[in-house]
Amino acid sequence: MQLPNPETLLSDISKKITALIKPDTAMIGIHSGGVWLMERILANLEQEVPHGTLDAAFYRDDFAQRGLKNQSQAANITFDVQGKHIILIDDIFYTGRTARAAINELFDFGRPASVSLAVLINRGGAELPIQPNIVGANLALRSNQRLQLWQTTQGILNLALENTEDADHV
Amino acid sequence: MKILIKNGRIIDPKNNIDAKQDLYIAAGQIVGIGQGPKGFTANQTIDATGLIVAPGFVDLCARLREPGDEYKATLESELRAAAAGGVTSLSCPPDTDPVLDEPGLVEMLKLRAWRHNLARVYPLGALTQKLEGKALTEMCELTEAGCAGFTQADYPIIDTQVLWRALEYAATFGYTIFLRPEEPFLAKDGVAHDGEIAGRLGLKGIPSAAESLRIAAVLRIAQETKTKIHFCRISTAEGVALIREAKKNGIAITADVSIHHLHLTEHDIGYFDSNAHLKPPLRTLRDKDALCLGVKDGTIDAICSDHAPVDDDAKLLPFAEAEAGATGLELLLPLTLKWSVHHKVPLSHAIAKITSEAAAILGINSGDLSVGAHADIAIFDPEAHWQVVQTALKSQGKNTPFINMEVTGKVLYTLLNGQITYHSKMESI
């Protein structure tokens, strides 16, 4: 399967995200892919936008089965969430559970005015009634395929697809 | 009842016999070895092919828990355990409730034991009243009632003057004093050997010095009072050395060690296993090696089971709070054999440690297969493996650090006075 160029996708969604920015907008990147994307987007903006990061590790619904993953990070949100229009940024949207967890964690910081979700790729397979508002590309992948985004040392984004033994979806 | 035990390997250390011979029993006595009396026809024949025929074992310390502690064990259950272990004579300490410090109590115990007809019981009387270490007991009366000697069990006398006088009084009549050497203040509240393991586990330790100091003190007192002393349950290398030195200087003392201290060390406490909570405590590898060597070279005269059945609840407590002790009557044989194999000691020499030597210490007429002796016999298979599980033990106490382990050496028949008190294929007799 031919994978789209993530740099191109980033360019696409950057434009759409920029269009959403209002005075009360803040951005939150979801570790770790969403954080890289957010940093790239912020670098290209002319205006200062409040931003933070979160991991959602402590809000996941699979803790009882899988425990904590190794590198959990605490949320880093230093601005007041109350009344803000939050744009959540993540790299790959799959079942929607990460988004659900991120929203729950976000709400512990305050009551936002609205929450939008921007992702680089929607790989299909949503298990909850949650959909991203901004999508770079839609791909239809099987459960035994794993899609990963990574960043080279020069900061270039790359995508890879591999087949897995079990349905190891997130 | 005339019994013929044929084809067995007879090991009788006292009479220096180790040979394949037949054994003839009549009217509760041994009437012939190798050759029977004229006209002997057996009512029963036991085929002892491949088995050892030895004198019934003599255990210097087995607690029967009566009177007073019947929830832990009863005379019946423990005497059955003795028979299952091949033990036909045993000595029990006076740490019962009430303490065996009155002739009436001793007579009662002896009578009740005799009625069970499973083993000969030789109680040790309390050296001081209620074991409190203050006033002397009526040692003459108690001896007449059947005590084989006197002891303070696990309650060493604090007042040295009282200790001196007790030993001196006993020496007047030639009584043997059985003492487990432990300096009471150094051992107070201690539950493990005072060393590396107790340090790591945070358990209060009893230093080796508690034993050696007391041995030295008792030796010095006995030198003056001329008392016959038997040291019980030696646990330290220092103790073995002191006893060896004393014997070399011609002092008439004897000593025993428990089966546990010949095989286990402080490491066997593991993750606070209360089955390894014993008195005296399990000590270091060095101590264990010295004890094994001490038995081999005769410094330590006898091996005993130190049988102490404990109810399950009393062991299901944090280590220090758990009651000390392990069930041992049924492990006396296999653990003595294990020691002998490991240290390349001839079988006859090993058997002596639980028969003739022990009998000599108690001053009883047992522990040998002389013609005319009581037919107290243990017939065992030295190669038979069995697993130490609860259902295999006849004792009411299932508490042992050897639980679930496999041991080698199984008694198949035990005879007391020429009667079979235990047969391994039987469930009840």
Next chain:
Amino acid sequence: MYNPQLTSDGKLKHLLSIEGLPKKVLLQILDTAESFVGIAERDVKKVPLLRGKTVCNIFFENSTRTRTTFEIAAKRLSADVINLNVNTSSQSKGEAILDTVNNLIAMHTDMFVVRHNQSGAAHLIAKHVPDNISVINAGDGRHSHPTQGLLDVFTIRKYKPDMHNLRVALVGDVLHSRVARSEIHALTTLGVPEIRVIAPKTLLPNQVEKMGVHVFHDMKVGLKDVDIVMMLRLQNERMTGAMLPSPQEYYKTYGLTPEKLALAKPDAIVMHPGPMNRGVEIDSRVADGGQAVILPQVTYGIAIRMAVMAILAGGSA
């Protein structure tokens, strides 16, 4: 090798002692605690990891401080907390420790935090609980206080990240201290090269060197050039047990004063598990001084306890 604290695939099942914990597990706890530190600064100081679970503090030995920190930690993970002070309830009527535990198991709790005055109590309880219950040792006799050992090395790591280059001194009653034992095991597991114990002979366990420490009796020599000074609390019983003559003499010989602290490295930090005996083992000028990290220890203690509970409650991937 059977290890009562770990599952057959090496995951933490109970936290009973630091001795026996592989380095990997120790680091996992420290790293997880790192991510919990920030939660105390939020408005909503909670995460839902233990939501719906019940943590039972079974304290057979009283301690309001430790019990409170475990309670806070459990609540920050959204757990329900039950506190059982066994002194004041059925234990005083002579109920056996396992009977108390069995009653609590029948009430369907998920995690036990146990403090007892006997060494080995937590091990005994862990041996008897069903598979779905985890036991955390909050202190057993003189044996172990693993969460204290963990929070202490966590604190050290915060202030002195290069553990492989440190000189640590533990001062005081090592003989009776479960905290000292846990600290020594944690430091040796993490590869701290030099661990010193400074105490009079009567307050040191027999053969303490076998635990991997250097013994000093002269505090002025023992403190020279150390990076970390860990003070242990002196209890009154030591005077009545003929181990020490008086708190005054103890303060003179083993108390941490600014003058003695000056012998350590200039950037050395001072730690104490609490509660402090001011004027006995530690001078107030030191306790309140710039080198003391005693209050941060308390804060990190909550994060460590949250980490332990989270790791125990989570499944294994």
